[in-house]
Amino acid sequence: MNYIGEHLLPGKLGHFFLLLSFVSSIGATLSFFLSVQKSRSLANNAGAAQWKKLGRLFFALEVFSVFAVFSILFYIISNHYFEYKYAWQHSSRSLEKEYLLSCFWEGQEGSFLLWSIWHCVLGSLIIWKEKEWEGPVMTVIAFAQILLATMLLGFPGLHMGSNPFLLLRNSGVLDNAPVFSDMNGAIRQDYLSMIKDGNDLNPLLQNYWMVIHPPVLFMGFASTIIPFAFAVGGLWTKKYSAWTKPALPWTLFSAAVLGTGIMMGAAWAYESLNFGGYWAWDPVENASLVPWLILVAGLHTLVIYRHTGNALRTTFLFLLLSFLFVLYSTYLTRSGDLQDTSVHAFTGEGITKxxxxxxxxxxxLPGLGLFFRRYKSIPFIAKEEEASSREFWMFIGSLVLFLAALLIITMTSIPVFNKILGLFNGKEKTFSTIALGEDATYSYNRIQIFVALILGLITGIGMYLKYKSTGTPFLKKLIVPATAGLVAGVLVVYFGKVNYEEKTVGFMVAIWTAVVAAVFSLVANAGYIFTGLKTNLKRAGGAISHVGFATLLVGILISSSKKEVLSYNTSGIFMDFGKGSKEKAGENLTLLKGAKTDMGKFWVTYAKDSVHPEKPLWYYNLRFERKDGKENFTLTPNAFVNYKNQSGLMANPSAKHYWDYDIFTYITSLPDPAKNADTSSFRTVKANVGDTVFYSKGFAVVKNVQSFRNIPNVPLGPNDSASVATLDIFAKTGSRYEGKPILINKDGQSFLQTDTLTAESLVFQLQKVDGKKIELGVKESESIMQYVTLKAYKFPFINLVWLGTIITVLGFIVSLFYRRQQGRVSKARLKIVKTAGKSVEV
Structure with missing residues (x-):
């Protein structure tokens, strides 16, 4: 059957290149694998070179195929070809052009393709730069490409994978909508004419951070395969130490990129999610943090080995686990097991567990199997490190990072553990469900605060120690920065009034100690750059990263512990957020449109609102005025109700940035404009002075009725009159109000000036007056209240978090270039030695 309006050629080309990618990745894997196997035999070196050339050809074809798939899929999305499920599901005609790329990686298929793209880029760099280790490293990368290709090809009979070029009419989406079917139950030929628009991109992803954050994060994920592949190559070829030198710059690169991607996600959360911060120990956040922690632990043990020959076995293990935890994290976030506990986990659609x-x-299995098989053959130094040596404390720090990562991933995996235990939870209920408690964030924080404390102390002292052994003179070098750091830390805690009184005293003391340790680390490492390294920044990468990490710790500890609620309720209008909500009514300020409302040092006015021209997305203009008259500014948070098939209120925050703090706001409650049409009418009640008039939320007492011959700004003739009824209104909440509806009789006509009590969604109308008897119109309508409820925080020194991230990554980059430079110098020396006719290992 021919379907009207379909563009089938892009899909056919896309599917062809997916198949070509799959086949070429198999060819590249086998070719590179055979090149390694042949190179291990002295008699087959020529054959190894041939297989390596063939592997390069296959991989070049793989690169071309993957980029062709990317281009075709983006072409389909950008042209709104809604006959393809992926374009219909993730985009719309109303979507701004700058967010079309976000559509690409909103879905699982696009994110796996993005991962594959970065493997292509990194693999090409390996082929260009790492001639000696090209074979084993590329075998691993090409093998990963095979598995990623299976995720994209889609094998419907096996329920395996999900093809991004699947047609909407073949996806089952239209089967449950009779309007798309003809008399015989088949999809109508003109079904596309009834699809006016796509399902649109998740509004939370319509943010500039989501254009740049996912590519960087996935480059970080993809890059962890390179240290893993070097480690596998070392075990495979039994060159247990040679791999460590070229692997070190790549490990630095991976740590820098993955760390940047994680903190970009934190910045997106800060600007787009309404949980009131940049980190909430969400399972998806944890799933990206854990591989980075283990990778950094492996980086430090790798540096230890390069300087002392110690910790090679540990380095193998950490670098293997860093990539394996990327894969495990992928399983956690895409299997659907975390969809009830994470704000941005995939549901598992199209990808089977x-x-x-x-x-x-x-x-x-191959990676860890090789490790344990070769474990006894891996060189190690039997002598234990001196407790006064740098490597000893670096190893302790690495171990702390590793244990912290294991603890985080264990707590994150609780939903998975519960599902496994559920298999045994028959009638006998042998096992109980594991839970973190009501405050999951605190469950993480009360443990990780001690990790921060230990790392602060170790990174502060470690740089002043020497490898292998340190004499007592180092104490003289450390005493000044140690004293200055500790004094500065105590001053920050005392004068900065760092506290966290919501929890226990012990937890608050732990925060104080961790702040002192972090400030000490910052001062000590900064001092080391100027004293120990004589400001030689080329060699200062480690110290720079430690300065950045200490700055990040200080920023996290202060911004979290000193976070202040600014929006304490002063309006008297308290919202019921429902059972289970994290919001507290007393910490949320309801703003009535046009009414200046007291909020601490500010007057806040809900000035106006606007709606997106094509989407149910509302923007709120909130004007802030300092009471001392020194400053005025406007924040524009937005919010939407039941958009993109999601229940409840969704909101994007807005913040005012200062050098030392942020004012962070988001909407917590608002009337649904789609349901705000006023369909209610007045009911008439006859009453005398002193009578009681009831309404659903309370009652009103007619206190008085007065008539006037003149009122301001309304000229009245001799036969005209004006009457005012004064009402005492008593709400069930205990609040008391006064109402004064007015009736004006002028020139034989009646003009009714209603009195609206927005807090009670109540309108009074004085319809008739006869002495002390009146006819009162009463109307109750939720649509009369134009309001927003606001949550506002003050985040002190939040910029230290972003600054610390930048400095940490800068330190990694400085170390990377330094290690690369050292590698080039070593190669030049080796060339000179070989030219002299000597056989010496340099």
Missing amino acids: WHLRIFLLLFA
Whole structure:
């Protein structure tokens, strides 16, 4: 059957290149694998070179295919070809052009393709730069490409994978909508004419951070395969130490990129999510943090080995686990197991759990199997490190990072554990459900605060120690920065009034101690750059990263512990957020449109609102005025109700940035404009002075009725009159109000000036007056109240978080270039030695 309006050629081309990618990745894997196997035999070196050339050709074809798939899919999305499910599901005609790329990686298929793209880029760099280790590293990368290709090809009979070029009419989406079917139950030929628009991009992803954050994060994920591949290569070829030198710059690169991607996600959360901060220990956040922590631990043990020959076994393990935890995190976030506990986990659509488990096992079993098989052969130094040596404390720090990562991933995996335990939870209920408690964030914080404390102390002292052994003179070098750091830390805690009184005293003391340790680390490492390294910044990468990490810790501790609620309710209008809500009515300020409302040092006015021209998305203009008259500014948070098939209120925050703090706001409650049409009418009640008139939320007492011959701004003739009824209004909440509806009789006509009590959604109308008897119109309508309820925080020194991230990444980059430079110098020396006819390992 021919379907009217379909563009089938892009989909056919896309599917062809997916198949070509799959086949070429298999060819590249086998070719590079055989090149390694042949190179291990002295008699087959020529054959190894041929297989390597063939592997390069296959991988070049793989690169071309993957980029072709990307281009075709983006073409389909940008041209709104809604006959393809992926374009219909993730985009719309009303979507701004700058967010079209976000559509690409909103879905699972696009994110796996993005991962594959970065493997292509990084693999090409390996082929260009790492001639000696090209074979083993590329075998691993090409093998990963096979598995990623299976995620995209889609095998409907096996319920395996999800093809981004699947047609909407073949996806089952239209089967439950009779309007798309003809008399025989088949999809109508003109079904596209009834699809006016796509499902649109999730509004929370319509943010500039979501254009740049996912590519950087996925480059970080993809890059962890390179240290993993070097480690596998070292075990595979039994060159247990040679791989560490070229692997070090790549490990630095991976740590820098993945760390940047994680903190970009934190910045997106700060600007787009309404949980009131940049980190909430969400499972998806944790799933990206854990591989980074283990990678950084492996980076430090790798540096230890390069300087002392110690910790090689630990380095193998950490670098293997860093990538394996990327795969495990992928399983957690895409299997659907976390969809009830994470704000941005995938639901598992199109990707089966067993497919993800196989992906993980196909790397974990060979990698860890090789490690344990070769464990006894891996060189190690039997002598224990001196407690006064730098490597000893670096190893302790690495171990702390590793244990922190294991604890985080264990707590994050609780939903998975519960599902496994559920298999045994028959009638006998052998096992109980594991839970973190009501305050999951505190469950993480009360443990990780001690990790921050230990790392602050170790990073502050470690740079002043020497490898292998340190004499007592180092104490003289450390005493000044140690004293200055500790004094500065105590001053920050005391004068900065750092506190966290919501929890226990012990937790608050732990925060104080951690702040002192972090400030000490910051001062000590900054001092080391100027004293120990004589401001030689080329060699200062480690110290710079430690300065950045200490700055980040200070920013996290202060901004979190000193976060202040500014929006304490002064309006008297308290919202019921419902059972289970994290919001407290007393910490949310309801703003009536046009009414200046007291909020601490500010007057806040809900000035106006506007609506997106094509979407149910509302923007709120909130004007802030300092009471001392020194400053005025406007914030524009937005919010939407039941948009994109999601229940409840969704909101994007807005913040005012200062050098030392942010004012962070978001909407917590608002009337649904779609349901705000006023369809209610007045009911008439006859009453005398002193009578009581009831309404659903309370009652009103007619206190008085007065008539006037003249009123301001309304000229009245001799036969005209004006009457005012004064009402005492008593709400069930205990609040008391006064109402004064007015009736004006002028020139034989009646003019009714209603009195609206927005807090009670109540309108009074004085319809008739006869002495002390009146006819009162009463109307109750939710639509009369134009309001927003606001949550506002003050985040002190939040910029230290972003500054610390930048400095940490800068330190990684400085170290990367320094290590690369050292590698080039070593190669030049080796060339000179070989030219002299000597056989010396340099």
